[in-house]
Amino acid sequence: MKKILLSLVLVFSATLLFAQQTYPVNGSYDIKPGLYAFTNASIVVNANQTINNGTLLIKGQTIQAVGTGITVPKGYIVVDLKGKFIYPSLIDPFTSYGIVEAARTAGGGMGGGGGGGRQSIFTSTKKGAYGWNEAIRPETHVNALFTADSKKADDLRKAGFGSVNVINRDGIARGTSAAVTLSDERENSTMLNTQTAANYSFNKGTSQNDYPTSLMGSIALIRQTYYDALWYAKQKEEYNISLEEFNKQQTIPQIFEADGWQNILRADKIGKEFGKQFIIKSNGDEYQRIDAVKATGASLIIPINFVKAYEVEDSVEARSITLAQMKAWEFAPTNPGVLEKAGVKFSLTAFGLDNVKDFWTNIQSAIENGLSQKQALMAVTEIPAGMIGIADKVGTLEKGKLANFIITSDSLFKKTNIIEENWVQGKRFIVTAKKDGPVAKDSVNNALAKKPEVKKTQPNGSLIYPFSAFGTAEPLKQEAVLLKNATVWTNEKEGILQNADVLLENGKIKAVGKNLSAGSAKVIDATGKHITAGLIDEHSHIAGTGGINEGAQSSSAEVRIADIINSEDVNIYRQLAGGVTTSHILHGSANPVGGQAQLIKLRWGKLPEELKFAGSDGFIKFALGENVKQSNFGTGARFPVTRMGVEQSFVDEFTRAKEYKSAMAVKGNTVRRDLELDAIVEILDNKRFITCHSYVQSEINMLMNVADSLGFKINTFTHILEGYKMADKMKARGISASTFSDWWAYKMEVAEAIPYNGKIMHNVGITTAFNSDDAEMARRLNQEAGKAVLYGGVPEEDALKFVTLNPAKMLHVDSKVGSLKAGKDADVVVWSDNPLSIYAKAEKTFVDGIAYWDMERDVQVRKDQQAERKRLIQKMLDSKKTGGRTQRPQAMAPRLYNCESLEDYSLELTELERNHSHE
């Protein structure tokens, strides 16, 4: 005990480098002058300027002078650094250093992702005048939460860091971060900037609110918060600390944690909507789409926690590693270099490393893979200093700045270099003791020095688009093609033509008919083949990410599938192989008013924005029945739980929307913008169209009556399995039907679902389609259409329209797709057989005249893929032999969504992070 006391006293007296004016001292003051002169060093002032044989003078925590020929005044302790280097100490712009991270309780969600038996939580559980949603917590200020952590500070100093930005990584609007030095002084002395940035993410963190459960919900909440804050600034009726703080933070830098290049694009897009340019912390996969990332103009904060090689000795286990995972391993270290070459401004962060000791190993690896030393230095000094508003204090070695520097044995990026000392605010921390002194155990430098030489990783593979199996290195080309001598299902008044041709040119159908002249087009003999328009799926949930249900509230009209399109989903390719060219990506059916839909074309390899069907009308998903009343999931605490309540959900929503619309007309901009009601007003104005998930006749009838009485139109009933009982009433209102061919009995509300449903509705005169709601069945929509022949004898020509022209009509795109007619988009499928037959295979699928699916090419693609896997496996084996670190492969079942999928995005992100740190 005595010993401990003694050492504490020593430490205490040693720390009084500069006075904390307000603190009393027990005993005599012991303030040291702190005058040092470092001489004969190579001083790297900044990435562009090195002073050879220079002198650095410091007084207390400040640099007094840097240069050559400086006379050292009396009273200075002279440190001769002949042969050594002085660098500005490193700055990490993204840490949670000194913040106790709150444990994530099994968070909100619909019971699916959330904890069992917990209550539904609609509004904040936080007491006080805060906002409604706990995930919006701009009132959080790190300067008040921060407590120095001597262990972590020590680790960071050993890696050369002198100051860091501290972020409370909890919530969607996370409040302000603060920059501190890594000195072991009291927090009062180490604070560099109390408000470096306002912070954001897509992850609701520890928020108890159910909303949002999905990525698109997070995005909608951010958008609404911006509008609420704008409104708040101009009103006097409400006091709201969260919005007030949000507004105050708009003038400082804005940092968004958004992992993955697609999330960079998403975050940037929101920023641009509100005139903000986020600094984005990403996850290091920017090389996959560097052009798109660059186009955002955002500065980035990039981790260097490169993927470890997988253990691939067991060839069976290795099968569970995807090509994308293997290629990501090979490409990850190139990322910083790729960003540099593209001219993207970025900082590096040690965030995400298993151990901060790996920082230098990985920087070396990045340098070997194309990152320049100069850029590397800037990315850990000046750039982060600028990003977080501390460039006036740290980042370079200049007079007046803080004495934050490291002394190294050699040039910083040499592998043999050793960081000997790290001075923070003029205080010396010995990192690696000199030979005569005690050896600092466990130092990063020792680890570095002992590390076996890892073989230089030079990627041999090529980038593929998308970065997934079946991606291609070169974009697929649009060609002029003449498909010759086939059975052509025109879906036009010409009907089915025998021995006819289809000419595709410039992404459009140029001509359909007999004996067409090829001109310069490539001729493909299609004798014996059938040609149809590309299939259109009215109800799909592929190509989305972060959950497709935002069901925490009975209306989520504000969420948009457009925000979460995922261009890398392999199901796009798989469905092209089934002849699908256009898919309507819908919100799920967890609540009566779901989110806004997005129509896409299956342009495999393009960016998410490029998948969108240009100029198509906006739709919104509604839902009725068992799902919205949460018969089979959830807490049963969210209104409605009966079909009676479902009616009132709609009545209330539309009534409010009408009032909102009139208020807008009268008061204009002073009305609080409500994105949920905006979408409903669009419906009332015939600018947005409803596709409503529906099953039994009572509810179908109900919604039609609600629509009549409130003056809106229903465009489509989707699923509509008892449509055959309501066909006359639907027909009278001009409502379309998109149903399943033969599903039934999977729940109570489909007890009387019959496979003749499509036929009956069709015969009554309703525009009828078959949809999938299922990534598997969507690959066989043509066969589902074939079932309209089986059940009820729908003529073949009409049956094919169930999956082509009819969905095009109900999606309002029949002027562009859905039939083979000159001038329409060249979305065309070549089938081996009658397309309604089980024996038919899609041999070629064109979208905009590009053969995204070609059965012959697919054979070659798979061969190449096998060769590439083989090469990468060998490379991983070699890497392991030379000491590269590895991880065990983990087999993954791909994530698929259907209407009822309930996911908790933030829980997934949390687990992903934990999982990653377990590797």
Place this chain on the structure above:
Amino acid sequence: MAGFGLSTFAQANISPAKPQDKKTIIMGAKIHVGNGTVIENGYLIFDKGKILGVGDATVAKFDLTGSTVITANGKHVYPGFIAPITNLGLTEYESVKATLDFSEIGTYNPHIRALVAYNTDSKVPATLRSNGVLMAQITPQGGVISGSSSVVQLDAWNWEDAALRKDDAQHMTWPVVPRFRGGFGGGGRMGMTSPDALKERTQAQINELDQLFTEAKAYTETDKPTVTNARLAAMKHMFDGQEKLFITVDGQKDIIAAVNFAKKHGVTPVIVGGDEAYLITAFLKDNNISVVVKQPHALPNNLDDDVNMPYKNAGILANAGVNVVLSIDGYWQQRNLPFMAGTVAAWGLDKEKALQTITLNTAKILGLDKTVGSLETGKDATFLISAGDALDMKSNTVEKAFIQGRDINLDNLHKQLDRKFSEKYNAEKK
């Protein structure tokens, strides 16, 4: 309107057919025998529920007196399709707990018998028959050993009468390391348990199973066990061969482990699922293992797999000489069974061989190939007549079906509702 009222009242109440009372001859049909052969213009004679003869109608001569003659020129005759491994009749609505009778609690349930819960009054079987599915293996699920299945024909007053073969097989799910759920770029729910820990857990389950089999064998070898154990006793017929052992397992290594496990205990198993069986065809052939390919209409297992792999899987196995049987998940879905065979035919297997995967091959693994599965003299007259190719939804048109010679009613709930509402709209038109 009277007819309309009657059909409403009689919704899906369809009586089983009366026993065959007259010799019947089908003439002029294309007969798909089920063993690979096709008779272009064939005849089929059956009486008292059994087939008396099948052959070429252009050369055969018959005395037609006292017989019913069905002219089926240009039509197709197939053996009744058999749906293996289904919870048909054990459930009515998937989301309604009160109707779920297929998954008992407990890990080892060899004493559980599916047959006794099979509901012949379910509205589902009639919707399968009209597509040609005339028999099914009613199978329990859940746990590691789920219990015994039984084979039934789909036109009966009660389960006892429906049974073609009681307790034909025990059903087991091989313990495997669970796959991770794909996340947003990786990771997933099981991320907190290390792969090694998961492997260990799986091995412990296999060891426990090994212990159970060892104990069961010893138990069933004595006539007078010291204590009565229903579980162990129920495993007796697995060891004496009266009951088969079906093991659900997909991974190639897991399949090999499961087969070796069963062989060690003196049992030749049937592999169910077998997603990766196509990678080890030689092993399966050498060990005489039949594979029930589950759900050809499925997505590939791995992101990098051939997008059409699930369609090709069965064909690769069958062409390599493995006895392949097709199945589909679920109960109402079974009406699509013929189209699974059609899919397999589209993707590489000879059409008649594809037919075998839902007829004779199935009969073999159910121990019923002496009585059903093909149209051969002496076997049950269980077959269907379709106007077109019954493996293709475009042309599957089952006009008549016979189960053990009985001319069954092909009506069902769906046809009745179709008539009810079509009549309503037709009446409105007039």
